[in-house]
Amino acid sequence: MVAATDSPVRKKTEVVVAARKRSDRWQGQGTLVALRVVVIAVVLGLWQVLSGPVLPEYAVSRPTEVAASLVELLGSASGWSDIRATVIEVVAGFSMGVVLGAVLGLVLGSFPLAGRVLEPLIAAFNGIPKIALAPLFLLFFGIGAWSKITIAMIGPAFVMFYNIYLGLRLRERELVEIVQVMGGRRLHLLVYVTIPTLAAPFFAALKTGGPLAILGVIGAEFIASTEGLGHGLFTAAQNLDAASEFAGLIVLIAMTLILNGLLSWLDSLALKRLGLTPRSRPSAAEHS
CATH class of the missing domain: 1.10.3720.10 (MetI-like)
Structure with missing residues (x-):
């Protein structure tokens, strides 16, 4: 009886631990650096495209x-x-x-x-x-x-x-x-x-x-x-x-x-x- 009630709790704990590990992997230092690089690349791309048609090129180059x-x-x-x-x-x-x-x-x-x-x-x-x-x-x-x-x-x-x-x-x-x-x-x-x-x-x-x-x-x-x-x-x-x-x-x-x-x-x-x-x-x- 104890084992029957303990098994669902253990499975739930294992699911929570696995989810936390996946979250930690997504929030790891390498992922954060990659996301920062992506943000910088997007900003630079928008800057390059918008300079001239939208933004004055003499002011923002x-x-x-x-x-x-x-x-x-x-x-x-x-x-x-x-x-x-x-x-x-x-x-x-x-x-x-x-x-x-x-x-x-x-x-x-x-x-x-x-x-x-x-x-x-x-x-x-x-x-x-x-x-x-x-x-x-x-x-x-x-x-x-x-x-x-x-x-x-x-x-x-x-x-x-x-x-x-x-x-x-x-x-x-x-x-x-x-x-x-x-x-x-x-x-x-x-x-x-x-x-x-x-x-x-x-x-x-x-x-x-x-x-x-x-x-x-x-x-x-x-x-x-x-x-x-x-x-x-x-x-x-x-x-x-x-x-x-x-x-x-x-x-x-x-x-x-x-x-x-x-x-x-x-x-x-x-x-x-x-x-x-x-x-x-x-x-x-x-x-x-």
Whole structure:
């Protein structure tokens, strides 16, 4: 009797498991990549067909012309010179912004009185549009790379400051008191409380600050520059060269994806070393 009632339940379970496996296969990484490729191919095909008859070709160009401009950009010495200038400015500005924001966040978060005094002033300065500061930095640092680096530094610095500052304020006071009661010194607080607490906000600020640094550099190169991808984009817009404009945007997208990929890899590696990665839940097969 038990076997008779158990058999339909077992068959139903096997059907559900088989359906779930088929769903997992359809949602696998390879399938997702293939679907993305199909979407991109459809968009490019529609773009190629509609450019001219429906969309103004001078404004959107064609994928074939964009590809030719991209090959020309990557095959010329001037193109790589612009890419190198932008990369150097982004990396320098991003690195300086991360260090500045982290130091400010640690100092003001560790000294509550200084935080209460200076945090509203920092918030007021953060309210100024960053691109509005570009002419001021250009007057102070000139048209060279330093004006772009300082503008690129501002965005990541503010993001890092607030993540670290609020992360320190949100530290679990009970953990701090427990470590202190057990005789822990500042080094123990740093290793067992502060670093695990700030790890996730720190890497979240890195991922957010990267695109902000690129945005700052491109905006500053738009305003005044003699080299860089922003300078090339501005020149292409003035010449109504949509193909070169899209080619420069593709390079910027690639730069953003590479930077985000590196930061994501660093995030996963650091959190894994700190033992902060979430544990995977056991499957139904493992329970059985």
